[in-house]
Amino acid sequence: MIPYFVFDKISVGGLTVYFWGLMASIGFLIALFISLKEASRKNIDKEIVWDLMLVILLGIMIGSRACYVVWHWNEFEDSLIKIFFIWEGGLSSAGGIILAAAAGLLYVKYKKLNLWRTADFLTPGVISVIIFARIGCFLVNSHIGKITGLYWGREYLDGAVRHPVALYLAFSALALFLIIWYLRKRLKKDGLLFLIFISGYLIIRFLVDFTRCDDILLICESRFHGLTYSQWVFMIFMPLVLETIRRRIRYS
Numbered sequence: 001m002i003p004y005f006v007f008d009k010i011s012v013g014g015l016t017v018y019f020w021g022l023m024a025s026i027g028f029l030i031a032l033f034i035s036l037k038e039a040s041r042k043n044i045d046k047e048i049v050w051d052l053m054l055v056i057l058l059g060i061m062i063g064s065r066a067c068y069v070v071w072h073w074n075e076f077e078d079s080l081i082k083i084f085f086i087w088e089g090g091l092s093s094a095g096g097i098i099l100a101a102a103a104g105l106l107y108v109k110y111k112k113l114n115l116w117r118t119a120d121f122l123t124p125g126v127i128s129v130i131i132f133a134r135i136g137c138f139l140v141n142s143h144i145g146k147i148t149g150l151y152w153g154r155e156y157l158d159g160a161v162r163h164p165v166a167l168y169l170a171f172s173a174l175a176l177f178l179i180i181w182y183l184r185k186r187l188k189k190d191g192l193l194f195l196i197f198i199s200g201y202l203i204i205r206f207l208v209d210f211t212r213c214d215d216i217l218l219i220c221e222s223r224f225h226g227l228t229y230s231q232w233v234f235m236i237f238m239p240l241v242l243e244t245i246r247r248r249i250r251y252s
Helices: 019-041 046-071 080-084 093-111 115-139 165-183 192-211 229-250
Strands: 009-012 015-018 144-147 161-164
Touching (some): 019 115, 115 192, 192 229
Antiparallel strands (some): 144 161
């Protein structure tokens, strides 16, 4: 059993460092490094990487926060200023992915870049952000799971042993990264690498969400007909992704 702990912040002198923000920042820096290397391998201007990473970062932060606030409005209705306290955690990857993808698409169209080729070289870096952000979630003890009897369960404040949802997300993202890293030089059709990542991530999130808690008021994610709102979003997008993969393969 994993004992209960929370590493949410550390203060050194007058400076307070929040662990989730620190881990997400490390992931972003690693993503930038990987993306620059991949751009060089594909003969893509590195200035484009800097601009795109900034656009994607803003999309992730704004989209994920906005989505979380909408789905957990009860946490903010008494103090609206907390909406902007993003360093305290509270993000939804569904909203982040959607807005980041939309913002990235607008940039690509504006610069008249090859959409699929651009998406492919960014994919490994994006997954690295997810990995480190989920490690941050584990450290701050967010994403509370259902009660479980599994020996790797994590003790919570109420004394119950629960699924370590954040750890599931981190390890599954790591596995996805290794698959993508293996395929990145083997897939010849532009866009397939990115689409495989998206489909894999949608499947992972859909399955992992079944381990999320549903018994603690105000903490557990709301459900609609037994599924989380994130699961409904993923169910809507999955057929679109699979159809796009089919078309990319068919017309290759």
